Amino acid sequence: MHLLGLAATAATYLLLPGATADPLPFERIQLHERDIASLGKASSLLSFGDAPVADPATSHRRAPPTGCKVFPGDKKWPADKAWSNFNNTLNGALIKTVPLAAPCYAGPNYDANRCSYVTANWANSSLHEMDPASVMTGLYQGHTCQIPSNPDDTCTLGGLPSYVVNATTVKQVQLAVNFARNADIRLIVRNTGHDFSGKSGGAGSLSIWTHNLNAIEYVPRFEDQKQGYSGPAFRGGSGVIGRDLFKAAGDKGLLVIGGEGQDVGILGGYLQNGGHSPMSSVYGLAADQVLSISLVTADGRFLTASSTENTDLFWALRGGGASTWGVVTSVTVRAHPSMPISTAQFIFTAKSSAAFWLGVRSYWERFIPYADAGTYSYFMIIPGAPAPTFIMLGFWAPNMTTTETTALLTPWLDDLSALDISVKPAYATYPTTYPALIATWPQEAVQDNAIIGSRLFPRSAWEAPNSETFNKTWEAWSTTNNLLISFNIRAPNALGVDNAVLPAWRETVLHTMQGSGFAPNADDATKRAVRQALTVSMANWKAATPGAGAYIGESDAEEVGWQESFFGKNYDRLLKIKNKYDRDGVFWAKQAVGSECMAVQSNGPIPDENGKLCRVK
Numbered sequence: 106m107h108l109l110g111l112a113a114t115a116a117t118y119l120l121l122p123g124a125t126a127d128p129l130p131f132e133r134i135q136l137h138e139r140d141i142a143s144l145g146k147a148s149s150l151l152s153f154g155d156a157p158v159a160d161p162a163t164s165h166r167r168a169p170p171t172g173c174k175v176f177p178g179d180k181k182w183p184a185d186k187a188w189s190n191f192n193n194t195l196n197g198a199l200i201k202t203v204p205l206a207a208p209c210y211a212g213p214n215y216d217a218n219r220c221s222y223v224t225a226n227w228a229n230s231s232l233h234e235m236d237p238a239s240v241m242t243g244l245y246q247g248h249t250c251q252i253p254s255n256p257d258d259t260c261t262l263g264g265l266p267s268y269v270v271n272a273t274t275v276k277q278v279q280l281a282v283n284f285a286r287n288a289d290i291r292l293i294v295r296n297t298g299h300d301f302s303g304k305s306g307g308a309g310s311l312s313i314w315t316h317n318l319n320a321i322e323y324v325p326r327f328e329d330q331k332q333g334y335s336g337p338a339f340r341g342g343s344g345v346i347g348r349d350l351f352k353a354a355g356d357k358g359l360l361v362i363g364g365e366g367q368d369v370g371i372l373g374g375y376l377q378n379g380g381h382s383p384m385s386s387v388y389g390l391a392a393d394q395v396l397s398i399s400l401v402t403a404d405g406r407f408l409t410a411s412s413t414e415n416t417d418l419f420w421a422l423r424g425g426g427a428s429t430w431g432v433v434t435s436v437t438v439r440a441h442p443s444m445p446i447s448t449a450q451f452i453f454t455a456k457s458s459a460a461f462w463l464g465v466r467s468y469w470e471r472f473i474p475y476a477d478a479g480t481y482s483y484f485m486i487i488p489g490a491p492a493p494t495f496i497m498l499g500f501w502a503p504n505m506t507t508t509e510t511t512a513l514l515t516p517w518l519d520d521l522s523a524l525d526i527s528v529k530p531a532y533a534t535y536p537t538t539y540p541a542l543i544a545t546w547p548q549e550a551v552q553d554n555a556i557i558g559s560r561l562f563p564r565s566a567w568e569a570p571n572s573e574t575f576n577k578t579w580e581a582w583s584t585t586n587n588l589l590i591s592f593n594i595r596a597p598n599a600l601g602v603d604n605a606v607l608p609a610w611r612e613t614v615l616h617t618m619q620g621s622g623f624a625p626n627a628d629d630a631t632k633r634a635v636r637q638a639l640t641v642s643m644a645n646w647k648a649a650t651p652g653a654g655a656y657i658g659e660s661d662a663e664e665v666g667w668q669e670s671f672f673g674k675n676y677d678r679l680l681k682i683k684n685k686y687d688r689d690g691v692f693w694a695k696q697a698v699g700s701e702c703m704a705v706q707s708n709g710p711i712p713d714e715n716g717k718l719c720r721v722k
């Protein structure tokens with residue numbers, strides 16, 4: 106295998122001008138100051154906000170007024186007429202939310218045929234992605250209109266937004282941001298709705314749906330003198346999903362960095378959170394690939410952040426978290442030459458738990474050499490008796506042949522044989538990256554009842570095999586009795602960029618989640634107990650990995666000390682940038698930078714998005 110050719114891009118950039126970013130066609134349709142007056146009755150709710158002000162004297166935002174964001178039923182909630190005027194300015198793109206499962210419940214939306222269809226496809230993420238409001242983690246929506254449906258139950262919005270703007274132009278995004286800010290109502294940004302912590306929903310909100318901002322443009326040669334890049338790039342709307350951009354790149358003999366979930370967004374929340382990928386052990390994270398980002402900020406203005414414009418925002422947007430800085434409308438990312446991929450997939454269990462864990466330990470001991478060889482693996486361990494089951498969803502080896510991959514895996518597989526564990530890997534090779542992505546990672550089923558926690562285990566724990574630290578880390582990880590969803594991965598700063606990616610990412614060889622859940626009809630006491638057990642188990646992981654962090658994109662919705670876990674030493678700098686661009690907290694999501702000043706009033710056994718969003722003293 107040869108993974109060292111990375112720096113060898115064209116050296117001509119030094120003579121060329123800085124980054125340029127022509128807007129995509131849908132971004133040329135913008136709201137201007139002169140338009141506001143002509144909007145008639147709607148205009149008072151649609152004016153722009155105050156321009157950003159950096160205040161170096163304080164790291165805290167303008168003192169928030171007391172009270173809550175305006176909620177349906179409140180006196181200040183906009184009247185139907187105001188919503189209808191707003192809808193007119195949007196050219197009819199405003200949707201009043203109807204829960205996806207509403208056809209299964211008595212009432213005006215009841216529809217037996219549609220109900221059968223929704224019931225049969227409930228676990229299919231495409232169904233939810235095509236819906237304007239669905240939040241795939243139903244747990245955080247509050248399960249107020251679920252499948253399977255119970256005819257005696259009611260169907261209410263729960264944590265779903267009140268209204269959704271089906272955006273197809275930047276102007277509509279600007280109008281929506283201005284409306285929410287001026288009316289002081291909660292604002293949500295939703296792309297696919299895949300967020301594990303339910304951050305793409307929120308009760309009593311106006312939601313901006315980015316799904317239809319899905320244009321893709323090929324840029325044969327993007328010049329970014331500051332970042333030292335001259336080469337091919339793709340610019341896409343923030344609604345683009347992995348599969349579509351992978352194909353566009355594949356058609357040009359190129360690859361772009363995206364997650365293994367091929368129906369998950371890659372230019373929306375994924376990338377702002379960092380974004381890990383099967384190619385990360387080679388090229389780093391998705392946030393490292395960004396050349397330019399266009400967005401609508403809290404004041405309603407459309408701007409571009411790049412290495413030469415709005416550089417503070419450009420830094421923050423690449424790893425500093427989603428739903429925080431504005432509504433991203435498009436992103437330009439680097440493309441790399443496509444390369445051959447070799448993969449292996451297999452499954453095993455054992456006759457005893459002891460043999461099983463010895464077999465897994467033999468793998469664990471190889472995490473540094475596997476990651477440093479540029480490979481990535483995505484695997485699960487499912488609790489069971491007499492032993493758990495190990496599923497290698499994909500051992501992914503960029504630029505390797507099957508012979509090379511077999512050589513890498515054989516010492517581990519030999520250890521499994523010696524433990525009387527039978528395993529028959531299915532190997533495959535692909536001449537280019539796109540077909541490998543599509544064949545290796547099928548669309549995953551929706552898990553709407555799971556709670557998870559995660560940790561980026563530090564490479565340092567592996568540096569002295571069988572040392573006390575090594576053993577303590579292994580013990581903490583292998584004894585949770587929870588479902589383990591894990592990635593042997595590294596995410597070096599391979600491109601030498603300066604962004605807000607959590608430093609713990611640069612040091613890890615294991616991004617690992619643990620998950621547990623309960624039956625949909627579980628009582629509150631059971632839910633609380635499951636939640637509490639996960640909190641205890643997460644504390645064990647943290648105690649074994651002091652100073653490490655956790656990946657916000659796949660994380661615990663109740664993470665203790667989330668500022669430190671998700672943002673590390675970047676937090677103070679990120680907070681200053683947040684306070685400059687969004688002093689009033691127009692963009693708010695649980696655990697987002699600067700979110701401490703507000704909280705959702707939730708009474709459920711698992712905190713959800715059903716209540717009012719209120720200022721915290």
Ligand SMILES: Cc1cc2nc3c(=O)[nH]c(=O)nc-3n(C[C@H](O)[C@H](O)[C@H](O)COP(=O)(O)OP(=O)(O)OC[C@H]3O[C@@H](n4cnc5c(N)ncnc54)[C@H](O)[C@@H]3O)c2cc1C
Nearest residue numbers: 296297298299300304364365366370373374381427428433
């Ligand atoms: C099947 C599956 C596979 C996954 N695989 C990977 C993987 O390989 N690597 C990885 O890193 N993660 C992975 N994830 C986690 C994934 O990155 C997150 O779910 C991610 O947040 C999804 O982003 P989205 O924009 O599609 O989803 P959404 O749920 O719509 O949005 C996620 C968050 O981003 C915000 N957001 C969305 N669009 C914008 C925008 N345009 N501007 C500002 N904020 C925005 C939302 O408000 C929300 O807070 C996977 C998840 C699933 C369900």
Ligand SMILES: *[C@@H]1O[C@H](CO)[C@@H](O)[C@H](O)[C@H]1NC(C)=O
Nearest residue numbers: 106107108109110111444504
């Ligand atoms: C892939 O391997 C080939 C030789 O087999 C080498 O020339 C090339 O540089 C490698 N690509 C990367 C990205 O390392």
Ligand SMILES: *[C@@H]1O[C@H](CO)[C@@H](O)[C@H](O)[C@H]1NC(C)=O
Nearest residue numbers: 189192196197198199200201
């Ligand atoms: C917005 O206008 C369109 C077109 O007139 C209409 O179909 C839609 O129902 C309206 N939305 C709301 C919330 O009234």
Ligand SMILES: *[C@@H]1O[C@H](CO)[C@@H](O)[C@H](O)[C@H]1NC(C)=O
Nearest residue numbers: 226228229230231232548550
């Ligand atoms: C999910 O739905 C999509 C779109 O309708 C369909 O193409 C796909 O085959 C479905 N997947 C499964 C597993 O049923």
Ligand SMILES: *[C@@H]1O[C@H](CO)[C@@H](O)[C@H](O)[C@H]1NC(C)=O
Nearest residue numbers: 200235236237271272273317
């Ligand atoms: C959203 O807008 C697009 C483009 O106008 C349209 O095709 C689509 O049907 C709309 N979706 C919904 C759910 O209204």
Ligand SMILES: *[C@@H]1O[C@H](CO)[C@@H](O)[C@H](O)[C@H]1NC(C)=O
Nearest residue numbers: 570571572573574575576577
């Ligand atoms: C770590 O565990 C291994 C395997 O159980 C054992 O051989 C070794 O002595 C342990 N190391 C320490 C420092 O206890």
